[in-house]
Amino acid sequence: MWPQLYEWFALFIKWFHVICGVAWIGASFYFAWLDNSLETPPKWKQDKGIKGDLWSVHGGGFYEIAKYKVGPEQMPEKLHWFKWEAYTTWITGSTLMIWMYYFNAQAYLIDPRVMDLSSFQAVAMGIGGVLLGVVVYEILMRSPLSKSSLAFVSAIIVFGTLFFYGFTHIFSGRGAFIHMGALIGSIMANNVFHKIIPGQHKMVKQVAAGEPVDPAPGLEGKRRSIHNNYFTLPVIFLMISNHYPMIYQHSVSWLVGMLIMLISAYIRHYFNLKHSGQQKPDVLVYGATAMFLLAIVISWQATEKMPTAITVEKAPVETDARQLSMDHPKELALHIINKRCSTCHSANPTDDIFKAAPSGVQFDTWQDIERWKSHIITRAVDNGDMPFMNKTEMTDQERQELKQALSQIQ
Helix, strand or coil, X not given: CHXXXXXXXXXXXXXXXXXXXXXXXXXXXXXXXXXXXXXXXXXXXXXXXXXXXXXXXXXXXXXXXXXXXXXXXXXXXXXXXXXXXXXXXXXXXXXXXXHHHHCCHHHHHCCCCCCCCCHHHHHHHHHHHHHHHHHHHHHHHCCHHHHCHHXXXXXXXXXXXXXXXXXXXXXXXXXXXXXXXXXXHHHHHHHHHHHHHHHHHHHHHHHHCCCCCCCHHHHHHHHHHHHHHHHHXXXXXXXXXXXXXXXXXXXXXXXXXXXXXXXXXXXXXXHHHHHCCCCCHHHHHHHHHHHHHHHHHHHHHHHHCCCCHHHHHCCCCCCCHHHCCCCCXXXXXXXXXXXXCCCCCCCCCCCCCCCCCHHHCCCCCHHHHHHCHHHXXXXXXXXXXXXXHHCCCCXXXXXXHHHXXXXXXX
C-alpha cells in the first residue's frame, strides 16, 4: 500500500507546484510585458504623476492601465499584491524535492558511480549548495560588477556553470539538475521576499503617510524582477529535465544544461525586446538555430555510441530461468532483470527507441538494482506498467517471481 500512497502524495504535491508555478510565471510574463508596453500618457495624466499607460481588450471588455512614476497622490482603499504566487511555488517546490529526492536519496539523489554518499551527506550537501548559491548571487548583486550589465551577466554565467559542474560531480544526473533548478528558484523567491515585497511595503507606507516616496526600493525591485523574468525559461527547463535522460545522463551534462539555459534566456530576450517595440527577429532565429544544432550534436553523439547489430547478435544466450529457483533469489532477480529490463535500463541500452536509460535508472550492477528495488517492485509488479508497453514480453509469472526474489533480499 505504501508505495502506491507515496506516489499519490507525490502527484498532489507536483500538481500543486505546477499550478503555483503557472500563476507566478504568468504574473512575471504579464508585468514584464506591461512595463515594456507602456506608452507616454497625455499631459493631464503626467500632471497626476503617471509615468505610462496603455489600453487593452480581453474577455469582451476594455482595460485602461496606468503606472505611476513613484506613487499615487492617495493610497487606494484596496491594493492587490502579487507575492503568494512566488511563495507557494517555492514552498511546494521545496516540499516536492524533499519528498522525492531527500526521502529517497539512495534512489534518486545518490549515484555511487559519481560519489558514494550517505543519505544524510547528500541531503546536507544539497541544502548547503542551494543556500550557498543564493548567498553568492546576493554578493554579486551588491558588488561593483552589478553596475555593468556585461560584467554582471558574465559573472552570473561563470557562477552558474561552477555550481552546475559541482552538482553533477556530487549527485546523480537527475539530482544535479533538480538542485540547479532549486538554486535558481530559490534566488527568484529570495528576490521577491527579500527585496521586491519589502520595497513595495516601504513605498505603500510612505504614500499612506503623505511622505515623499523614495524611488530606490522600487528601482531595486524592478531590477530583480527583470532577473526573475530571464530566469523563468531556464528554471522551467530544469524542472522538466528529469523526463529527458539524454540530457542529464550526458557525459558533460552540466555543459549541455548550461547551454540550454543560456539559449532559453536569450530567446526570452527576444520577447522582452518585442514588447518594448524593438523588432529583432534575428534574436529568435539565432536562439532557435542554436537549440536545434545542440540537439543535433547530442543526438549524433548518441547514435555513434549505439551498439551495432553484430554486437547484439553476438550477445551470450542467458541461462533458462527454470534452472534457477527461490533458493537463489539474487541470481533469479538478475536473470529476469537482464532479460526483461536491461535493454532500456543500462548505460548502453540496446532498445530501438530508448538510447538513454529512462529517468536515469540503470541496472548494470547489483548495487544499481538494490538502489531501485522498491521501485522495480512497484512499477514492474504492483502497477505493471513496466517494461514499457511490455516490449520485452515479461510474463505474469516472471513478475511474481521477481517480486518474491527481491523481497527475500535484505
